[in-house]
Amino acid sequence: MADQWAYWRKALEMGGGRELRRDQIEQLAPSESDPQSGFYRRRQHKDGPYLPVAIWRGEDGALFCLDGDRPVEAGKINEVWVWSLKWPISEELYRSVAAGGAWPDEPPAPIGHNQQKTGDPCEDLRAEFMAEAELANEFLKKPVQSQEQADKIAVWAKKISGIANKADGAFKVEKQPVLDEARRIDDRWRWRQDAAALVKALKRATDAWLNELRRQEEERQRKAREEAERLRREAEEKARKAAEADRQTDLERAAAQKEAERLAREAEEREKEAQARDVSAGRTGAKVSLRTFYTARITDYDKLVMALRNESEVREAVEKIANRIARTQGATMPDGAERHEERRAA
Numbered sequence: 001m002a003d004q005w006a007y008w009r010k011a012l013e014m015g016g017g018r019e020l021r022r023d024q025i026e027q028l029a030p031s032e033s034d035p036q037s038g039f040y041r042r043r044q045h046k047d048g049p050y051l052p053v054a055i056w057r058g059e060d061g062a063l064f065c066l067d068g069d070r071p072v073e074a075g076k077i078n079e080v081w082v083w084s085l086k087w088p089i090s091e092e093l094y095r096s097v098a099a100g101g102a103w104p105d106e107p108p109a110p111i112g113h114n115q116q117k118t119g120d121p122c123e124d125l126r127a128e129f130m131a132e133a134e135l136a137n138e139f140l141k142k143p144v145q146s147q148e149q150a151d152k153i154a155v156w157a158k159k160i161s162g163i164a165n166k167a168d169g170a171f172k173v174e175k176q177p178v179l180d181e182a183r184r185i186d187d188r189w190r191w192r193q194d195a196a197a198l199v200k201a202l203k204r205a206t207d208a209w210l211n212e213l214r215r216q217e218e219e220r221q222r223k224a225r226e227e228a229e230r231l232r233r234e235a236e237e238k239a240r241k242a243a244e245a246d247r248q249t250d251l252e253r254a255a256a257q258k259e260a261e262r263l264a265r266e267a268e269e270r271e272k273e274a275q276a277r278d279v280s281a282g283r284t285g286a287k288v289s290l291r292t293f294y295t296a297r298i299t300d301y302d303k304l305v306m307a308l309r310n311e312s313e314v315r316e317a318v319e320k321i322a323n324r325i326a327r328t329q330g331a332t333m334p335d336g337a338e339r340h341e342e343r344r345a346a
Contacts, residue, residue, distance in 0.1 A: 004057050008038025011088040018151070019087045035063060035081035039094035041103075042084035044068075047162070050106065052097045053084040069098070105151035107159060108135055121170035129163050136160070154345075203288055206281050210290045213279045221274045228270030235263030 007030070014024050030036060040053040051068040055077065058064060065072040067080050097103060110131030117124045136156055144150050242256035280289035298304055308314050322337045333339050 004037040007036035008040075008088055011036075011038070011085075012090065015088055017088075017090060017093070018147070025086055030085050032082050032085075033078055035065070035077050036085070039089050039091050040084035041087045041089050041097075042067075042080065050097075050103055052089070052094045053080060054094060054098075055081065066098075104148045105155060107132070107139075107152055107156040110135055122167075122174070125163055125167045125170065129160065129167070132156070132160055132163065157345075206288050207290075210279055210281060210288070214290060217277055217279055221276060224270050224274035228267045228274060231263050231267035231270060235260045235267060238263060 007028070011020065011024075011028055011030075014020065014028065020028070035055050037056045038054075040055070041050045042053055043049075044051050052066075053068075054066045056064055063074060063077055065077040065080055072080050093104070102108065110128075139152075139156075144153065238256055238260035242253050242260060278289060280287045282288050305314075322334070325331045325333060326337075326339045
């Protein structure tokens with residue numbers, strides 16, 4: 001009698017205990033209508049748990065199959081074979097799992113993972129995630145040192161990603177009515193932007209006139225300052241002459257001193273007039289006036305970049321641009337940067 005386990009041994013050796021690749025399956029060329037004796041694994045359903053599968057022939061050539069702990073009818077063995085042929089496993093692993101052991105590359109089931117649901121998607125998914133996270137974080141305290149551990153992490157990442165995707169979906173469902181209502185309110189009040197734009201346009205329309213008033217005010221201040229200075233010099237001169245004149249009578253000296261004081265007071269008045277006055281339009285509660293706004297006008301781009309090179313915003317912007325260039329296939333990296341290659345699990 002031919003060795004009924006030959007195909008399984010060859011497939012197990014080729015796959016090394018892992019799922020066969022497409023090219024390996026093509027090389028083995030198994031027939032979907034000709035189940036081969038051996039030990040395998042298959043999903044119970046999409047993304048469901050793995051079941052151990054055993055297929056063998058009796059002494060009379062009759063075909064037998066165990067799917068998990070369930071015997072399979074002869075007419076349905078092909079169906080089990082089709083879903084399990086790509087993942088041969090060792091007999092030792094089969095017997096371990098069939099006896100209730102865990103798959104070595106599968107994350108452990110969290111304690112209480114079958115606890116009753118509350119009906120609140122947020123709370124139920126959060127509880128599911130927290131249970132997985134507790135085990136995963138404990139597992140990550142040690143470095144990965146085997147293929148089985150790496151496989152377990154990959155499966156774990158997919159499992160937790162599935163929880164996150166479900167959470168994203170439930171989050172969108174719960175939040176969508178709020179977003180829709182927010183958009184409705186935004187649309188209803190969007191005319192406010194037109195009002196703000198019109199206010200800005202109205203104020204800009206007064207810019208030229210207010211700047212002309214400012215020019216006139218600055219001219220008035222200049223003339224007032226000049227007049228105040230002239231009066232001050234004249235008052236000082238009058239006072240000096242009154243003090244130095246020998247031939248003047250007391251009456252003449254007093255008159256000259258009084259005139260000097262008058263000129264000094266008039267100079268003070270002109271100085272007050274030289275103070276800035278508000279340049280505005282409108283009335284109390286509805287005024288528009290000039291304000292000073294500061295913006296930068298670049299006069300030497302290269303010097304400016306050098307001066308700002310240590311600013312965190314500049315560094316972040318430069319790094320962002322450099323990363324974009326590095327990700328562009330065939331793009332030449334600019335001077336001062338190099339394309340760094342790093343392989344990470346994704």
